[in-house]
Amino acid sequence: MSLHVLLLLLAGLCAGMAVRTRPLHAALWLAALSAVVSILFYRLGAPELAVVELSVGAGLITVLLAFAISMAEDEAMPAALVPRPFAWLLVVVAGGALLWLLLPALPAVRQVAADAPFVAQVWDNRQLDLVVQMVVVITGVMGVLSLLGETRAPESPAVEAHQ
Amino acid sequence: MTPLQLSIAGVVLLLGVGLYGLLISRHLIKVVIALQIMVKAALLALVAAGDAVGQINLAQSIALTVIVVDTISAVLALALIVQIKRRTGTLDAADLAQLRH
Numbered sequence: 001m002s003l004h005v006l007l008l009l010l011a012g013l014c015a016g017m018a019v020r021t022r023p024l025h026a027a028l029w030l031a032a033l034s035a036v037v038s039i040l041f042y043r044l045g046a047p048e049l050a051v052v053e054l055s056v057g058a059g060l061i062t063v064l065l066a067f068a069i070s071m072a073e074d075e076a077m078p079a080a081l082v083p084r085p086f087a088w089l090l091v092v093v094a095g096g097a098l099l100w101l102l103l104p105a106l107p108a109v110r111q112v113a114a115d116a117p118f119v120a121q122v123w124d125n126r127q128l129d130l131v132v133q134m135v136v137v138i139t140g141v142m143g144v145l146s147l148l149g150e151t152r153a154p155e156s157p158a159v160e161a162h163q
Numbered sequence: 164m165t166p167l168q169l170s171i172a173g174v175v176l177l178l179g180v181g182l183y184g185l186l187i188s189r190h191l192i193k194v195v196i197a198l199q200i201m202v203k204a205a206l207l208a209l210v211a212a213g214d215a216v217g218q219i220n221l222a223q224s225i226a227l228t229v230i231v232v233d234t235i236s237a238v239l240a241l242a243l244i245v246q247i248k249r250r251t252g253t254l255d256a257a258d259l260a261q262l263r264h
Contacts, residue, residue, distance in 0.1 A: 004166060008173035011207075015177050015200045019184035023192045030196050037203050044170070044214045049223045049230075053206070056234055061199065068241040069192060072248040077255055080187035087186040095179045102171055109167060111217035121224040129224065133231045140235030147242040 004043065011036045027065035034058035048118050170211035177204035191244045191254045195237060202233045 011033055018029035034057030041050035080087070116125060123130070164172075177200055184197030206226050213222020248254055251262065 004169055008169060008176070011173060011203075012176045012180060015180040015184075015203075018196055018200060019180055019188070019193075023190060023196070026193060026196050030199055033200065033203060037207060040170075040173075040207060041210055044166075044210050045219045046210050046213070046223045046226070049206075049210065049226050052227060052230055056230055057199075057203070060234065061237055064238060064241055065192065065196070068245055071245050072192065072254055075190070075254060077189040081189055081257055082186045084187060087183055090186060091179045091183045094182060095175045098175050098178065099171075102175075103168070106165070106168055106171065109212075109215045115218045115220045118220040118223055121220045122227065125221075126224050126228075129228045133228055136232055136235050140239055143239050144242045147239070147246055 004040075007036055007040050007043070011040070023069050024066065027062055027069065030065070031058040031062040034061070167211055167215040170207060174204045174208045174211070177201070177207065189256045191247065191256060191259075192241075194256065195240050195244070198240075199233070199237060202229065205229065 014029050014033035014036055018026045018033060021029060034053060037057070038050040038054040041047075041053060082090075115121075181197050181199075181201035181204060184200065185194060188194050188197055206229060209222050209226045209229070210219070213219040213225075244254060247259065251259065253259065
């Protein structure tokens with residue numbers, strides 16, 4: 001139990017640092033958060049998801065963020081758009097409302113029917129999800145290719161005159 | 164406190180930090196990072212709920228879909244950010260809000 005609390009606090013610390021620091025450091029803190037969340041998944045009995053979260057969250061997303069930061073360069077930003085006290089107030093109100101809605105319902109949570117194995121859940125019971133995932137991945141790849149491929153410089157006047 | 168209550172407290176903490184980051188960040192990459200934090204909170208809530216009701220494999224399969232969609236949306240957002248930087252020279256959300264055509 002104490003390790004669970006420690007991991008949750010560590011996750012909160014990593015998230016807080018990811019919000020406070022500059023983008024490159026924030027990407028590294030986000031990777032640390034992914035690693036901590038993976039350990040939590042493993043402890044909650046979800047080892048397959050922990051592996052996916054560790055490889056995708058701490059690996060792929062971090063590399064992509066570093067790539068984007070290196071291409072976009074770091075720039076200093078002045079004050080926040082929303083005043084910080086107002087942002088804190090909104091966070092406290094939203095968190096309080098969430099806890100007020102969730103906590104009374106938690107004692108009523110009970111174990112339901114037996115769970116199917118993970119492979120059966122993914123490949124048999126949730127086939128529509130798989131189709132949607134494939135469509136999303138293909139759409140995303142096409143979107144990225146069209147976005148990053150659109151970098152051709154405008155044609156020079158000499159080329160236009162030759163044509 | 165039960166493990167589920169502890170996990171829900173952690174979820175609310177992560178959601179709060181992500182929401183705060185979303186509200187105060189002007190840098191577009193920091194906005195993506197804040198959204199990623201909130202998605203991790205949602206994943207943790209799914210897994211904790213699946214563990215509590217004895218349907219952890221169902222929760223894992225749903226969370227897998229969330230991870231795939233979240234990753235693709237992050238990749239698209241970062242590609243957009245790179246293009247925005249190339250075309251406008253800034254990633255400041257306040258400056259970009261002033262742009263007209």
